[in-house]
Amino acid sequence: MQFIDQARITVRGGRGGDGIAAFRREKYVPAGGPSGGDGGHGGPVVLEADSNLQTLLDFKYKRLFAADDGRRGGPNKCTGASGRDLVIKVPCGTEVRHLATGILLGDLTDPGERLTVAFGGRGGLGNAHYLSNRNRAPEKFTEGRDGEEWPLQLELKLLAEVGIIGLPNAGKSTLIAVLSAARPKIADYPFTTLVPNLGVVRRPSGDGTVFADIPGLIAGAAQGAGLGHDFLRHIERTRLLIHVVDAGADDPVGDLRVVEKELEAYGHGLVDRPRLLVLNKQELLLDEQLPELSNELEQVSGRAPLCISAAMGRNLDQLLERVWKELGIA
Ligand SMILES: Nc1ncnc2c1ncn2[C@@H]1O[C@H](COP(=O)(O)OP(=O)(O)OP(=O)(O)O)[C@@H](O)[C@H]1O
Numbered sequence: 001m002q003f004i005d006q007a008r009i010t011v012r013g014g015r016g017g018d019g020i021a022a023f024r025r026e027k028y029v030p031a032g033g034p035s036g037g038d039g040g041h042g043g044p045v046v047l048e049a050d051s052n053l054q055t056l057l058d059f060k061y062k063r064l065f066a067a068d069d070g071r072r073g074g075p076n077k078c079t080g081a082s083g084r085d086l087v088i089k090v091p092c093g094t095e096v097r098h099l100a101t102g103i104l105l106g107d108l109t110d111p112g113e114r115l116t117v118a119f120g121g122r123g124g125l126g127n128a129h130y131l132s133n134r135n136r137a138p139e140k141f142t143e144g145r146d147g148e149e150w151p152l153q154l155e156l157k158l159l160a161e162v163g164i165i166g167l168p169n170a171g172k173s174t175l176i177a178v179l180s181a182a183r184p185k186i187a188d189y190p191f192t193t194l195v196p197n198l199g200v201v202r203r204p205s206g207d208g209t210v211f212a213d214i215p216g217l218i219a220g221a222a223q224g225a226g227l228g229h230d231f232l233r234h235i236e237r238t239r240l241l242i243h244v245v246d247a248g249a250d251d252p253v254g255d256l257r258v259v260e261k262e263l264e265a266y267g268h269g270l271v272d273r274p275r276l277l278v279l280n281k282q283e284l285l286l287d288e289q290l291p292e293l294s295n296e297l298e299q300v301s302g303r304a305p306l307c308i309s310a311a312m313g314r315n316l317d318q319l320l321e322r323v324w325k326e327l328g329i330a
Pocket residue numbers: 166167168169170171172173174175185186187188189190191192193194214215216217280281282283284308309310311312
């Protein structure tokens with residue numbers, strides 16, 4: 001699945017319908033008064049958060065969203081129909097900004113939450129409005145107004161509950177691939193993953209939890225190095241991080257420190273996020289080396305690592321058990 005988390009769209013409210021000039025024409029009513037109706041109002045454009053959506057992918061193909069125009073007024077003081085609301089569904093967690101100024105217009109977090117992003121234009125007035133003692137037969141009416149039009153920037157921070165982080169090549173994508181139905185690209189070189197991969201992992205209760213495999217972090221990521229900022233931003237809203245360390249790396253303890261430092265430097269409370277430490281590729285070490293490395297990692301991080309092998313499917317059940325426990329899921 002290709003993942004797009006930013007989209008630009010233009011929203012346009014409907015134009016108001018014109019008012020009209022008309023006069024009552026009835027038998028036995030000589031000189032019937034003005035009876036032109038008002039135009040209907042243009043429809044507004046409304047964004048609505050929908051929990052079934054995960055991405056902003058749809059907005060890649062359709063960019064202009066225009067609501068219906070209001071209808072013209074009718075004779076006999078009939079008001080034209082107003083344009084219907086145009087409701088656009090967006091994933092929960094979508095932030096809406098004005099494109100040019102970057103001003104935050106709203107943050108749609110809860111399912112069903114709505115935000116009106118463009119109002120429709122007012123309908124024009126029919127000549128019935130202009131009846132006065134001085135002018136008993138006004139010809140005057142007004143046209144409908146244009147609806148508002150705004151260019152918007154939509155931005156979705158992934159609503160993954162669990163983020164998988166670590167240095168490039170640690171085996172993050174391999175892990176999400178064995179835990180979920182996600183099929184990310186996996187390869188023996190750094191920066192294989194360039195955009196986060198989402199995968200839904202089934203909980204014991206049958207429901208799903210979204211995991212995100214984040215592109216590898218490197219030293220300086222918090223300042224934007226590598227694929228830095230973009231991706232740290234994605235994990236801001238996760239509830240739990242799984243930090244994957246490659247047991248086969250030259251210096252696993254040094255690797256651990258690099259990532260911890262980046263989390264700290266980024267701020268936004270990331271270091272305080274509940275975190276599980278996982279030592280992947282355990283099969284690359286001899287049985288007697290493993291406890292020693294585990295100990296060292298624990299001393300540096302204050303967390304006892306869980307040794308797993310994503311590629312060979314070892315200890316994954318224990319990992320998930322810990323995840324559910326941390327999330328408070330039975
Ligand atoms: N338990 C394991 N034992 C041995 N090799 C493994 C294990 N887990 C993953 N690998 C290998 O490590 C390499 C990197 O894996 P993967 O692409 O999952 O890393 P990544 O952390 O997602 O990297 P990137 O940050 O570049 O996306 C792959 O060649 C994969 O087969």
